[in-house]
Amino acid sequence: MxxxxxxxxGRRGRTGRRPGRTRLLAAAGAGALLLASGLAAPAASAAQxxxxxxxxxxxxxxxxxxxxxxxxxxxxxxxxxLSTSVSRLMxxxxxxxxxxxxxxxxxxxxxxxxxxxxxxxxxxxxSNSKWSDGQQATAEDAAWTFNKMMxxxxxxxxxxxxxxxxxxxxxxxxxxxxxxLKKPQATMTALDVPIVPKHxxxxxxxxxxxxNDKSFPIVGNGPFVLTDYKPDSYVKxxxxxxxxxxxxxxxxxxxxxxxxxxxxVAALRKGEVSFVAGSxxxxxxxxxxxxxxxxxxxxxxxxxxxxxxxxxxxxQAKDGTxxxxxxxxxxxxxVRHALFMAVDRKTIVDKVFQGHAVEGQGYIPPRxxxxxxxxxxxxxxAYDPAKAGQLLDQAGYKKNADGKRVGKDGKPLDYxxxxxxxxxxxxxxxxxxxxxxxxLGIGVTLDCLDNVTDPWLAGKYDLAFDGWSVNPxxxxxxxxxxxxxxxxxxxxxxxxxxxxxxxxxxxxYAQQLAEYDPAKRADLVKxxxxxxxxxxxxxxxxxxxxxxxxxxxxxxxxTTMPSxxxxxxxxxxxxxxxxAVPADSDGSSGGGTSTGVVIGIVAGVVVLxxxxxxxAVRRRATAEDRE
Amino acid sequence: xxxxATPSALGAAVAGPDGSGPGAAGRARPARSGAAYARxxxxxxxxxxxxxxxxxxxxxxLFRLIPGDPVKFMTGGRxxxxxxxxxxxxxxxxxxxxxxxxxxxxxxxxxxxxxxxYQFHVPVTDKIAEALPNTLLLxxxxxxxxxxxxxxxxxxxxxxxxRLGDRLHTGLALTLYSIPSFWLGLLLIIVLSVGxxxxxxxxxxxxxxxxxKEGFAYVVDVVHHLVLPVVTLVAVEYxxxxxxxxxxxLDEMGGxxxxxxxxxxxxxxxxxxxxAVPNAMLPTVTLIFVNLGRTVAGVILVExxxxxxxxxxxxxxxxxxxxxxxxxGLFFVFAAAVIVMNTLADLLYPLxxxxxxx
Numbered sequence: 008m009x010x011x012x013x014x015x016x017g018r019r020g021r022t023g024r025r026p027g028r029t030r031l032l033a034a035a036g037a038g039a040l041l042l043a044s045g046l047a048a049p050a051a052s053a054a055q056x057x058x059x060x061x062x063x064x065x066x067x068x069x070x071x072x073x074x075x076x077x078x079x080x081x082x083x084x085x086x087x088x089l090s091t092s093v094s095r096l097m098x099x100x101x102x103x104x105x106x107x108x109x110x111x112x113x114x115x116x117x118x119x120x121x122x123x124x125x126x127x128x129x130x131x132x133x134s135n136s137k138w139s140d141g142q143q144a145t146a147e148d149a150a151w152t153f154n155k156m157m158x159x160x161x162x163x164x165x166x167x168x169x170x171x172x173x174x175x176x177x178x179x180x181x182x183x184x185x186x187x188l189k190k191p192q193a194t195m196t197a198l199d200v201p202i203v204p205k206h207x208x209x210x211x212x213x214x215x216x217x218x219n220d221k222s223f224p225i226v227g228n229g230p231f232v233l234t235d236y237k238p239d240s241y242v243k244x245x246x247x248x249x250x251x252x253x254x255x256x257x258x259x260x261x262x263x264x265x266x267x268x269x270x271x272v273a274a275l276r277k278g279e280v281s282f283v284a285g286s287x288x289x290x291x292x293x294x295x296x297x298x299x300x301x302x303x304x305x306x307x308x309x310x311x312x313x314x315x316x317x318x319x320x321x322x323q324a325k326d327g328t329x330x331x332x333x334x335x336x337x338x339x340x341x342v343r344h345a346l347f348m349a350v351d352r353k354t355i356v357d358k359v360f361q362g363h364a365v366e367g368q369g370y371i372p373p374r375x376x377x378x379x380x381x382x383x384x385x386x387x388x389a390y391d392p393a394k395a396g397q398l399l400d401q402a403g404y405k406k407n408a409d410g411k412r413v414g415k416d417g418k419p420l421d422y423x424x425x426x427x428x429x430x431x432x433x434x435x436x437x438x439x440x441x442x443x444x445x446x447l448g449i450g451v452t453l454d455c456l457d458n459v460t461d462p463w464l465a466g467k468y469d470l471a472f473d474g475w476s477v478n479p480x481x482x483x484x485x486x487x488x489x490x491x492x493x494x495x496x497x498x499x500x501x502x503x504x505x506x507x508x509x510x511x512x513x514x515x516y517a518q519q520l521a522e523y524d525p526a527k528r529a530d531l532v533k534x535x536x537x538x539x540x541x542x543x544x545x546x547x548x549x550x551x552x553x554x555x556x557x558x559x560x561x562x563x564x565x566t567t568m569p570s571x572x573x574x575x576x577x578x579x580x581x582x583x584x585x586x587a588v589p590a591d592s593d594g595s596s597g598g599g600t601s602t603g604v605v606i607g608i609v610a611g612v613v614v615l616x617x618x619x620x621x622x623a624v625r626r627r628a629t630a631e632d633r634e
Numbered sequence: 635x636x637x638x639a640t641p642s643a644l645g646a647a648v649a650g651p652d653g654s655g656p657g658a659a660g661r662a663r664p665a666r667s668g669a670a671y672a673r674x675x676x677x678x679x680x681x682x683x684x685x686x687x688x689x690x691x692x693x694x695x696l697f698r699l700i701p702g703d704p705v706k707f708m709t710g711g712r713x714x715x716x717x718x719x720x721x722x723x724x725x726x727x728x729x730x731x732x733x734x735x736x737x738x739x740x741x742x743x744x745x746x747x748x749x750x751x752y753q754f755h756v757p758v759t760d761k762i763a764e765a766l767p768n769t770l771l772l773x774x775x776x777x778x779x780x781x782x783x784x785x786x787x788x789x790x791x792x793x794x795x796x797r798l799g800d801r802l803h804t805g806l807a808l809t810l811y812s813i814p815s816f817w818l819g820l821l822l823i824i825v826l827s828v829g830x831x832x833x834x835x836x837x838x839x840x841x842x843x844x845x846x847k848e849g850f851a852y853v854v855d856v857v858h859h860l861v862l863p864v865v866t867l868v869a870v871e872y873x874x875x876x877x878x879x880x881x882x883x884l885d886e887m888g889g890x891x892x893x894x895x896x897x898x899x900x901x902x903x904x905x906x907x908x909x910a911v912p913n914a915m916l917p918t919v920t921l922i923f924v925n926l927g928r929t930v931a932g933v934i935l936v937e938x939x940x941x942x943x944x945x946x947x948x949x950x951x952x953x954x955x956x957x958x959x960x961x962x963g964l965f966f967v968f969a970a971a972v973i974v975m976n977t978l979a980d981l982l983y984p985l986x987x988x989x990x991x992x
Contacts (some may be wrong), residue, residue, distance in 0.1 A: 081755075084755050160721055237845065239943030240941075267816075267840075270941060271839075456701075457741060460706050614807065
């Protein structure tokens with residue numbers, strides 16, 4: 008036994024150590040692999056980095072970090088900003104928006120005209136636009152696209168609202184498209200519908216499930232052709248060299264999905280991406296940290312959203328049923344104006360948005376210059392707490408002994424403000440409201456919820472934080488304040504924003520929709536904004552800016568929209584990516600490669616040396632144990 | 635669990651004398667425990683099946699409690715008509731009464747159809763199948779590494795407890811264990827990916843691949859993208875395994891059988907490896923299987939920081955709508971993974987420790 012064990016010990020002792028050594032070897036191997044892959048990095052990414060001349064073919068690649076993944080690549084299903092932006096790049100629309108002031112300019116259609124009865128629109132389709140498989144893009148493709156949306160509910164999923172007023176769409180010739188309307192509609196040069204190639208899409212069986220992401224490249228006629236897509240990772244597009252407006256300057260455009268914006272900012276710093284999309288905007292801290300950086304330009308443009316406080320006008324369905332529990336005192340215009348005048352919009356822009364916003368006035372943000380409206384001097388409800396107090400006094404809400412405003416029924420004014428729990432701006436502005444309105448003698452309770460939809464649709468709020476993204480054609484954001492947008496019954500869901508129903512506003516709305524003269528229509532729209540302002544149900548407090556950043560050593564120039572000062576990602580049109588000019592320098596974080604290799608090797612030596620020392624120490628330890 | 639264990643123990647006691655000849659207790663043991671084990675296995679499998687069914691049912695009702703209207707979310711901020719909203723409801727089946735929705739869901743689920751995602755317009759099973767390998771690659775790699783590291787360092791620490799190495803390792807493990815993973819991830823991105831000071835940017839900032847690569851180049855590319863997220867996960871997770879292994883082994887350290895083993899003249903390494911560790915493995919095995927079940931659920935924070943296209947991120951996207959079919963499907967897959975792994979662990983215990991399940 009004894010000897011056996013001694014022998015055994017000796018034998019096992021040696022074999023016993025061997026696994027240890029194998030482990031060590033394995034560990035060293037793994038470490039080496041790790042380092043090797045680390046070293047492969049600079050070599051690989053430097054190729055991509057260097058002036059965005061990626062793939063080693065000398066191709067100029069523009070990589071955009073986006074904070075959103077694709078929902079669908081089918082233009083009939085896609086609703087997310089990224090996906091619709093990609094649709095814009097893949098397919099031509101009938102019209103486009105001018106980068107200067109967003110007026111309609113030719114797209115697939117070269118010109119358009121309406122009949123005297125305003126019900127027939129005839130578009131001339133260009134003859135110099137080819138699908139990427141070589142076939143000619145014709146009016147027949149456009150007619151087929153619209154007809155499909157009118158007849159197949161699956162194809163109407165994303166953009167169905169554009170064709171609800173269409174009676175008939177035909178293509179009498181390859182260059183002529185005729186759309187017959189049920190009633191006049193001024194938005195006919197703002198049909199944001201991608202026109203798809205009929206010969207490809209007529210093979211699709213079920214439009215509600217076809218995502219257009221299986222066979223690449225995807226046939227299109229836009230400035231770029233989609234060549235590759237990995238869900239939740241990236242979308243790759245190649246320049247369409249035959250694009251009728253001229254080929255894009257970059258050879259490849261990649262939208263890379265960064266779930267975390269801090270990581271996206273890090274990628275920009277490193278040069279792994281050329282651009283960080285400002286949707287959502289970079290935070291003030293991120294913008295500030297990038298501003299001092301070499302070769303990085305922070306672009307701040309007027310945003311397309313407005314940030315407002317909506318007032319419950321006493322929710323009512325179209326069938327006349329009243330519902331919800333909005334405070335009746337808010338039905339008094341003087342009270343609404345008093346609340347308006349006790350909001351210091353400048354402080355909100357300076358303190359809450361830290362300067363990254365423009366003070367709010369009219370309903371439509373200033374970037375849409377043709378529709379931008381400002382109140383006249385006598386009309387303006389400027390910040391004036393004293394006057395607000397007077398208005399409340401006149402309305403019969405006087406301060407009691409405790410300094411609270413009390414109505415004739417003896418009930419103090421106390422408003423519930425619905426706020427989005429996920430939006431820090433809502434909470435910050437809410438605090439200010441509590442202070443400002445508190446001084447007036449009005450109590451404010453902030454209801455910050457993850458889900459504001461349910462109380463909102465039920466009309467169970469007094470005021471609510473509100474905001475909409477505005478399109479170049481304002482029809483939709485105007486329509487959500489018409490009586491017709493209210494739900495049919497309290498049980499239904501309407502398209503209304505906050506249940507506003509005003510005869511004057513509705514009349515103007517109908518007029519603008521039937522007005523085909525752009526200048527006259529703009530005038531009507533401004534009158535609507537004026538009416539909305541006077542009603543005092545919508546207090547537009549700010550227009551938040553879009554803050555984004557790009558590398559100037561990769562992108563030399565890029566068109567903003569509006570071109571004087573505007574945003575780059577999420578434009579109405581393909582201007583930014585189509586116009587982007589690659590920078591000549593192929594330097595970027597150049598030296599990184601060699602230093603990277605040297606430091607990698609040094610690190611490797613240190614790690615292996617450390618392992619060796621550890622091993623030696625361990626061996627001595629076991630030797631001691633044995634004795 | 636005790637309720638299941640008791641009958642099988644009883645069964646073993648009853649079956650024992652019948653199945654084995656008198657006076658052959660020693661040799662009869664395998665036969666007796668074989669029958670007992672079969673009953674034990676059947677009990678566990680039955681329990682797992684019931685749990686799976688329960689998960690299938692609860693996932694339907696649980697997520698109906700999430701506030702928010704998927705149709706409102708999906709149409710939010712876009713020009714939509716009331717008719718379109720109604721069409722959405724019809725398409726999603728949300729216009730039906732709850733019980734009809736439930737029976738439809740159950741009927742489909744039993745045939746393996748988990749419905750169609752509202753936002754991605756693809757079958758939920760396809761969407762999950764697409765992201766599952768990515769998640770398994772990340773969490774699986776990390777799991778193997780942190781388990782190996784945790785067990786290895788845990789046994790070392792216990793064996794030499796109180797010494798400098800032990801104090802260093804437990805201290806470091808505890809520190810890393812308490813670090814928020816997203817913070818560590820961001821720090822690694824800033825230092826090792828972007829590069830700070832003399833450290834060059836060695837690794838990509840996010841994603842799973844650069845795209846456009848094939849064959850070996852693709853593998854290297856993915857491994858390259860894998861390094862930082864795996865390092866983050868291993869750093870944050872290995873501490874748990876280390877501590878559990880260490881404390882389990884410490885409990886065994888005073889055991890008489892170890893003294894006996896040493897008295898036989900066995901080398902210390904062998905005493906540890908052959909005698910102490912196997913007896914201390916039970917809690918660690920439990921933890922390993924719990925972790926294994928969790929690997930499927932992904933790691934939302936690490937996936938987010940490194941933009942990894944896995945199930946965790948998908949779950950987050952699904953919840954924010956809420957994309958009910960996708961949420962339900964993912965919840966079912968996550969729960970099923972945990973149930974399956976727990977069952978496997980249950981099945982493994984009796985093999986590791988004959989006292990379990992008798």
